[in-house]
Amino acid sequence: MTETYEILAIKYARHAERTRAANFLWPDDHASPQPLDFYVWVVRNANRTILVDTGYDAAEGVRRDRPIEIESVDALRRLGIDPDTLDTVILTHLHFDHAGTLDRFPAAHFHIQEREVAYATGPCMCEATLQKPYHPDHVCSLVRKIYSGRVRFYDGDGEVAPGITVHAVPGHTQGLQCVRVQTHSGPVVLASDATHYYENFERRQPFSVTVDVAQTLRSYTRLEELAASRAHIIPGHDPLVLARYPALTAATSGQVHRVDLPRLR
Ligand SMILES: [Zn+2]
Ligand SMILES: [Zn+2]
Numbered sequence: 656m657t658e659t660y661e662i663l664a665i666k667y668a669r670h671a672e673r674t675r676a677a678n679f680l681w682p683d684d685h686a687s688p689q690p691l692d693f694y695v696w697v698v699r700n701a702n703r704t705i706l707v708d709t710g711y712d713a714a715e716g717v718r719r720d721r722p723i724e725i726e727s728v729d730a731l732r733r734l735g736i737d738p739d740t741l742d743t744v745i746l747t748h749l750h751f752d753h754a755g756t757l758d759r760f761p762a763a764h765f766h767i768q769e770r771e772v773a774y775a776t777g778p779c780m781c782e783a784t785l786q787k788p789y790h791p792d793h794v795c796s797l798v799r800k801i802y803s804g805r806v807r808f809y810d811g812d813g814e815v816a817p818g819i820t821v822h823a824v825p826g827h828t829q830g831l832q833c834v835r836v837q838t839h840s841g842p843v844v845l846a847s848d849a850t851h852y853y854e855n856f857e858r859r860q861p862f863s864v865t866v867d868v869a870q871t872l873r874s875y876t877r878l879e880e881l882a883a884s885r886a887h888i889i890p891g892h893d894p895l896v897l898a899r900y901p902a903l904t905a906a907t908s909g910q911v912h913r914v915d916l917p918r919l920r
Pocket of ligand 2: 750752753848891892
């Protein structure tokens with residue numbers, strides 16, 4: 656029988672002063688506020704614990720004027736997860752808010768698409784516009800891990816563990832991947848930045864940071880094919896995730912929520 660998992664969405668930062676003009680390639684309404692939350696995700700069962708993305712640290716938060724509420728390693732420790740012994744980290748892509756702090760996971764192997772590493776280290780990064788969401792230190796940190804044998808590459812679809820697969824969903828970057836997780840209520844897809852908000856895929860309106868519009872639109876369809884239903888797609892940055900899913904415990908309300916459970920609303 657396929658293994659099933661619990662999935663935690665952990666919010667570690669919020670960009671509060673943000674309007675819809677910043678969130679859509681072709682915004683209809685420019686002025687209305689639309690905050691953006693930053694998450695990492697934990698996928699776990701009795702056999703294993705896997706982290707999806709690592710977030711950024713306090714120093715990067717200051718540099719980007721997006722202060723963090725809690726460093727992801729501290730959020731993990733509060734949940735009884737030791738970053739020093741965690742062995743598997745899936746990186747959906749190498750943007751600063753998904754792939755900082757890699758050195759805080761000294762025992763981990765990192766799972767990433769070949770195309771994302773090629774993109775983040777190739778000629779596109781000569782363009783200031785395209786390199787803006789990356790940090791060279793994060794990219795170099797990943798490259799060092801390749802040289803120490805701690806990176807596993809995928810080209811499209813691949814299995815990370817029983818019931819956990821990765822799938823290429825390019826468009827936001829060239830090598831973005833989503834994570835499909837088997838749960839008691841069917842396969843849930845952690846879309847990461849394949850859809851920042853529910854609205855991006857529901858209204859087929861790409862986020863402002865998009866390197867290929869046609870691929871982005873195709874990737875919305877791919878998310879829908881991979882998930883048990885549209886309600887099983889978890890966007891990468893939407894504050895609605897915390898409103899729609901139950902908190903892990905009363906004490907974690909607004910910070911750690913269970914996205915493998917049925918929606919509250
Ligand atoms: Zn991104
Ligand atoms: Zn992001």
